[in-house]
Amino acid sequence: MNKKLATLALSALMAAGPAMADLVFPSLSYRTGPYAAGGIPFADGYADYFTLLNERDGGIGGVPAKVIECETGYNTEKGVECYESTKGEGALVYQPLSTGITYQLIPKTTADDIPMHTMGYGRTSAKNGKVFSHTFNYPANYWDGASGAINYLLDENGGDLSGKKIALVYHNSAYGKEPIRTLEELSKKHGYELVALPVDHPGQEQKSQWLQIRRDRPDYVLMWGWGVMNQVAIQEAANIRFPMENFIGIWWSGAEHDVMPAGAAADGYKALTFHNVGSDFPLYDDLKKYVVDAGKAAGAGDQVGTVLYNRGLYAAMLAAEAAKKAQEISGKADITGADMRAGMEALEMTEEKMAELGLPNFGPAFTVTCENHGGNGMVGVTQWDADTKTWSLISDFKPTDAEVIGALIEEDSAAYAAENNIEPRCN
């Protein structure tokens, strides 16, 4: 019986696929599991922006956008299932919000000619568009994050970090390991000492790592965490009375739900970012009018304006802008994945464009080219205020060490190209 139902469902699904005229944006979200706290606001923001476009403008270029959600639970096997079940529906761009799933999908999306946007996560060397034709990671990547954090510390220390000790607390996975190489290179350049402390999935057990921090007394602690690991780390840092202003998380470790559990003790905690925080933008008025008050908000509708909701919104906004660009290039409203890829590669975000969209100064201005799929790598720093329960941008979007990162990206993408026999494009 079950099998029959499944067969029916699948055949119905496949028959319905090609006839659809909507612009399909699959959302491989996770609203369950140990990483749900981060997955929910992102998925809500992503869905709400497209709802807003549909309600206010009647879609993108006159064609309604359709978000298909598929629950991955941050699990790579489910991610594959989600990808295979949605790609036949005319998917335009994938945003898996998981580095593990990204690695799986890089070759698959390339073969299926569907672009993938891994905003601030995924494989860093995908910035090199010459090798990674269908993967985009604008506006910033992990290595920008690592360099941005070091640059910020350099500013704080008058340009000199020699003799300082910096600890990296990281999620022991592909995601957490990404920054190590950059931080090592930068430590050679700036003369600080790096101590790497891995935390195993899901990250609830960090006593020994923080004991080591208490013993070693590093000057600064950087964190590459996600999900429950963030809350635990901030609580542990508070327990050993580590000064919060010397504790900097990557952009995935800097949301409200990460700092709230530690209460007042989390005051002063810093996190990197590549987009602005808060809901003080004209777009949010429209969002309230057309989506929230109309009862069309995704999920529980209680995440509007949080850091990760903004990030989901930002991701959706960039996708919508790329779709507009694709419509412009291809000259038709009903675009395909290949058109979308071309649109993403020609995407140009300027201050004026963002102001026009109702999001002035929401993110850095950047241009995507055939060679550069990663934007300009501008990184800002935010700080948590436990009294007002708000994040605020304390350091504006600043450039990162392109020289060090560029060389590493060249090296890593060359290794990928050699392993997979990829001819460099863009000549």
Next chain:
Amino acid sequence: MFYREAGDFKTSYRDDNQTFPIKFDRYRYYVVLAVAFGIIPFIINDYWANALLLPFLIYAIAAIGLNILVGYCGQVSLGTGGFMAVGAYACYKLMTAFPDVSMFIHVILAGGITAIVGVLFGLPSLRIKGFYLAVATLAAQFFLVWLFNRVPWFYNYSASGQINAPERDVFGIIITGPNAPAWATYLFCLIFLTACAIIARNLTRGTTGRTWMAIRDMDIAAEIIGVNPLRAKLSAFAVSSFFVGVSGALFFAIYLGAVEVGEAFGIQKSFLVLFMVIIGGLGSIFGSFAGAAFLVLLPVVLKVVGADMLGWPTDIVAHLQLVIVGGLIILFLILEPHGLAQLWRVAKEKLRLWPFPH
């Protein structure tokens, strides 16, 4: 009526001892093989292959492997995830070191390497039993995952510690990587599953299998009647690890294409395969298939019905899925502690008498 021994005369010992002594069963088996090899490859698409059939085939191999160890030889193991990781990393190192060698050879060699590692971690089984052995194999699980995370040589010094399967072929047909056609990956795994199942079936009803079962039923008595526990236990570990290693290699190279050891081969994988074996039926090859099918297909079916057909929110479907799968597991274990294989056996007994049960 159709399903009966009567009228099917056997004139040799060979006929008498065949795997499917009942004619109806035998033809059913041929039909299943014919459909699997002759029909499915022509109608398969990417979704069916990657979401349902490949995981089913690969988990079935792992379940057969674990069933040999737990079900036939009675040695509880929680190291399946770690041994699958050995298979995957061995396959990766071989694939990248010898790109021109056929994938068949790589997968078999990966199984062989896993067998050696399995024997090493099986050595404690000569001294300890039951729960204590489970803990020892748990150590293998954690040690192996830690090792593959820690030593960069295993992942060819890539920045993220991920391993990626490059494109490789068998007789000119691409079998790994994103350009591999669905039918080819499916057939590749199916060939391994069929071979593994036939080997396992024949091992378990011969001398080797009987010594394993003797050890399982009572090791002291087995020793007294002349079974060498060293050879029996270590051979069970070797054969079991070989199958698990093959499944790990296929899991990485054919199915996922990119793997991160902690996420793909963590402790939850060990439990998943153990549940497959327990739900399917300990000491049964058919049970391994049934258990793998149950735990691979059911979540996907629930997701398709809940999220795609009924349009429920994805998080509610995901939670319901946990509730339903968990509930069904408990229900099965209460109603039929010997697993799905026992249900099948009972059904066959009833079929023999049907439609005249008296």
